[in-house]
Amino acid sequence: MLRISHYLRALAGQSPPPRTSLPGSKQAPVVIWNLLRRCNLTCKHCYATSADSVFRDELDTAAALAVIDDLHEAGVKVLILSGGEPLLRDDLFQLSAYARARGFFVALSTNGTLISESNIEQIAAANFDYVGVSIDGLEETHDAFRQLVGSYASSMHGIALCRQRGIRVGLRTTLTQENHAQLPQLLDLMREYDVQKFYLSHLNYSGRGKRSRQLDAHQQMSRDAMTLIFERAWADIQAGSLSDFVSGNNDADAILLLQWVHRHLPEHYPQLEHMLHAWGGNASGSGIANIDNTGEVHPDTYWWQHSVGNVRKTPFRTLWLDEPDPLLQQLRQHPRAIGGRCSQCRWLDICNGNTRTRAWAEGDLWGQDPGCYLSDEEIGVRPQSNLICVQS
Numbered sequence: 001m002l003r004i005s006h007y008l009r010a011l012a013g014q015s016p017p018p019r020t021s022l023p024g025s026k027q028a029p030v031v032i033w034n035l036l037r038r039c040n041l042t043c044k045h046c047y048a049t050s051a052d053s054v055f056r057d058e059l060d061t062a063a064a065l066a067v068i069d070d071l072h073e074a075g076v077k078v079l080i081l082s083g084g085e086p087l088l089r090d091d092l093f094q095l096s097a098y099a100r101a102r103g104f105f106v107a108l109s110t111n112g113t114l115i116s117e118s119n120i121e122q123i124a125a126a127n128f129d130y131v132g133v134s135i136d137g138l139e140e141t142h143d144a145f146r147q148l149v150g151s152y153a154s155s156m157h158g159i160a161l162c163r164q165r166g167i168r169v170g171l172r173t174t175l176t177q178e179n180h181a182q183l184p185q186l187l188d189l190m191r192e193y194d195v196q197k198f199y200l201s202h203l204n205y206s207g208r209g210k211r212s213r214q215l216d217a218h219q220q221m222s223r224d225a226m227t228l229i230f231e232r233a234w235a236d237i238q239a240g241s242l243s244d245f246v247s248g249n250n251d252a253d254a255i256l257l258l259q260w261v262h263r264h265l266p267e268h269y270p271q272l273e274h275m276l277h278a279w280g281g282n283a284s285g286s287g288i289a290n291i292d293n294t295g296e297v298h299p300d301t302y303w304w305q306h307s308v309g310n311v312r313k314t315p316f317r318t319l320w321l322d323e324p325d326p327l328l329q330q331l332r333q334h335p336r337a338i339g340g341r342c343s344q345c346r347w348l349d350i351c352n353g354n355t356r357t358r359a360w361a362e363g364d365l366w367g368q369d370p371g372c373y374l375s376d377e378e379i380g381v382r383p384q385s386n387l388i389c390v391q392s
């Protein structure tokens with residue numbers, strides 16, 4: 001995750017640089033915990049392939065409380081409660097209260113449709129550090145994506161209720177061909193609803209091997225979206241607003257931010273480059289961990305096909321810190337041993353090879369990330385098209 005506003009605010013001298021530890025260093029991760037898979041919606045790109053039914057073998061209340069103790073013992077400090085839809089879990093407030101009492105930073109990640117007058121007092125009393133609500137476009141686009149007419153209105157109503165109670169809220173949007181043109185208006189919603197945070201998530205997009213027109217369009221779209229976010233973040237900082245813009249699932253965003261600063265704030269370029277080296281790029285399997293609804297532990301939320309063990313059987317500290325499996329060890333190498341154009345990229349130290357699950361979808365876990373939108377020139381590689389094949 002790239003904390004854009006934090007870096008820009010540090011450049012403006014308004015805050016210290018974000019605290020970082022390089023991917024690969026021995027550290028307790030941020031844990032994204034899918035408390036259940038059941039959801040009242042069936043969104044098109046749901047990584048948890050949720051449905052409105054009860055799934056087997058999920059952690060019950062006693063087991064979930066034990067996981068909180070286990071994570072505390074391992075030194076975890078940040079817990080993001082997700083799903084499925086976490087508000088469908090009867091013991092959500094019991095679990096969050098227990099985690100808060102143990103000193104965790106606790107965030108709730110929800111689709112927002114179940115936040116209503118009937119539970120807003122409970123949500124406010126839970127004292128979540130942050131409530132993140134997914135909004136995937138303006139009303140028609142969002143409802144089509146969420147496959148439920150009225151879901152946009154319900155989610156925005158939930159956001160308004162949270163803000164009325166002073167709860168810190170963030171919008172989370174996954175960038176797609178369907179919603180990218182609406183990004184300016186989505187960002188305007190922050191001001192309209194007094195929302196503090198915006199998380200732009202890139203699609204875990206696979207380009208099917210070759211550069212295609214569709215891939216080029218997608219990559220230009222990503223660049224345009226990021227440029228708009230940089231501009232908004234900087235304008236807010238200049239205006240004294242405390243808004244917080246972050247992006248995820250494409251660590252090349254850091255290089256694009258560097259280029260933006262080079263163009264607009266050239267005197268700050270060396271400081272930003274230094275901070276981004278300290279950040280170190282993609283942190284799946286080191287700074288980020290995922291626990292699914294049955295207690296299986298994964299390198300992050302997009303890695304449900306690989307488990308490093310189950311917290312019902314083995315302490316999290318053992319799985320994550322003391323005896324990490326071979327995949328975790330490979331992910332923690334910094335910079336990672338990545339092939340293709342990443343291997344020659346001058347920014348590998350900062351980006352760390354980006355998103356491995358996208359490369360995996362292309363058939364090579366340690367191949368270049370097809371989601372990288374930087375040109376050969378931008379990464380310091382001579383374009384392949386310059387090579388001339390001479391046949392005898």
Ligand code: SF4
Binds near residue numbers: 342346347369373379
């Ligand atoms: S080429 Fe690879 S290492 Fe370089 S910025 Fe792109 S994804 Fe990152």
